[in-house]
Amino acid sequence: MPHAFDEMSSTDGAVRPAYETLQRWLAEVPQDVLDHRRKEAEFIFRRIGITFAVYGEQNAQERLIPFDIVPRILTKDEWTRLSRGLEQRVKALNMYIKDVYSKREILKAGIVPENLVYQNPAFRPEMNGQRVPHDLYVHIAGIDIVRTDPDKFYVLEDNARTPSGVSYMLENREIMLRLFPELFSMHRVAPVENYADDLLATLRSLSPHGGHEPNVVILTPGIHNSAYYEHSFLADKLGVDLVEGRDLFVKDAVVYMRTTEGPKRVDVIYRRLDDDFLDPLAFRRDSVLGVPGLMSAYQAGNVTLTNAVGTGVADDKAVYSYMPDIIKFYLGEEPLLPNVPTWRCREADHLKYVLEHLPELVVKEVHGSGGYGMLVGPASDKAQIEKFRDKLKADPANFIAQPTLALSTCPTLVEKGIAPRHVDLRPFILSGSDKVRIVPGGLTRVAMKEGSLVVNSSQGGGTKDTWVLDA
């Protein structure tokens, strides 16, 4: 595997300018002080109860995501470039989804194959021909970014359904401010605290009708959901009601919330519930988490759902591989942020190449997430590769493959002191009817195991505070 780019020290050992102050500080502070602070951070996380349930674990108990106290630093220039690319990408995603559910120009032009849309489990026929308020579908996007050298950022994945993780971004910053005030006084770090205001402004701007102050609620599947903490955290930060399906009802195609003062009309629902469960009259009949009749209110244009129903048609890994063409088609622009080169195993010649080069590739399931069911060629033994080969041959259309990227590393506090660990970045892009808002930074995920490239929290990854320097 090629040598990974370290964001703090260049290959010649020199410290990159953005990290100079941090590096000096790290060199001066004794290890036991750092260890102590890390314990303190863990203690705070436990006390505030920010936990995360891992599906498939035996007692599925809530656990803490490891937090690394060494911040990741991006310069203002780097961030400006990134945010332009993110804005472009989300704009194209929105146009693509609108098109797929209305005129289907991109299918007629033969740019995206029909079956990738119509046979896509995330495609919702119910959304066909349906206008959504302000023609926006993906109001809250999480775009995963990786870096391989000082200048190259790639998009690794688009999350257009209900991306999570923003509560970690906010909590991480709060804890860093508490534990390391001196570090903040040495740097000019762009704030992330206004995310809640930005989100609320975005949600309000999406109201289907003007006139009165829109009533915004957050719809959660309930306390057993792995991201419940985040749902309640956001409701708290935004000052809006956190509701479950049974708290809402639909009357004459309008959504109401049951309150002690009688029914209250709901205009915007930030739903953290999958499409399948939203409305037992339109989707899964057995869903008890949703609101019966919600889709009829949505269809009548009386409520905004964020994100819109059926956005998953734009964010699976097979569609991802078409994103550069999608951007060119709708915007007539070259993508500012490139894709990682991707082989689509559904295509015979791509599949042939992938089968020949399995040991050097990363192979992922088209609809997989959380780092489950993937093959990291260079990190797998022969038996694992052969087993995966059979799986791949059995259902090629279900897989894509990418080269094993040397993800950049960042200094991270581990048992033996400070050592480089691989990282990625998930910025959150908010698209309102008025403008696009992006809080500087995002959630940096770090693979805590030496050499590991899997940063997913379900696979033992941790998080870091992400700093965008203002100067």
Added chain:
Amino acid sequence: MRIRIRHEITQRFEPGTRNMAVTVRMTPRAHEGQFILRWALDLNSDCRLHPQEDAFGNLCHTFSVDGPADHLTVCAEGEIETQDTTGIVRGTVERFPPSLFLRQTDLTEVDAALAALAADIEAPADDPLAQLHALMVKVHETVEEQDGPTLADPLSAAEAVKAGTACAGSIAHVFTAAARHLGLPARHISGYVVPEDGEEGEGEARHWAEAHVPKIGWVSFDAGRNICGTENYVRLAVGLDAVGVQALRSTGLDVEERISALDGRAPQKLAQAQSQGQN
């Protein structure tokens, strides 16, 4: 043929239920060979009907029962004039290209037995119409239709093949699942059928399938009875499976349906309604 239809559904709720949302798909659309002479929906409850069109172009109505109520009765009644089109369905409202109907659902998932069934038909692969006819025969031989319609809770295609007997809707699942598996777009149809001349029995609600044949268009296949649609068939709604065309969707308790479909030319018999329960 002139066909008179009366379709009554009673949905029971927990006593005292308020604000119950309901969607009904009980209004047929006209197309070549099917003309709506008159059609009306009636509710026992005082509420506003919101007419909507679903993604497939079916005419739906949504409404909410204020309550407190322990049941709701919806009744659709009307008269339809039909003509025989040898099973070819033209002039329908189409919101999707045929390729959408290659999409499988939870109820049409193909398992090994179904794949084997689809592979077993004897027809040239370049003649989709022959393939579909062969498939209809095959499905008809494999799954026997049970007495009495049970449209409410049909089996999945795989379950129906395993069981060997199933209702018309489940048999339609077997047909659509296998056709899609063979790369032939197929869809699920709800409607009514009256007995052929000289045939015993009463009219009933029924599900069947349609498949798309290039250059011809959509053709109806009723694998339960091993025939293509005739003038005795009235087409109500189209979807990907039985749940997608369900006449009434709500979250109440059990449902009772009373349906009569009569040959309107015949001297008026006493409408003998058939009843069926569902959970």
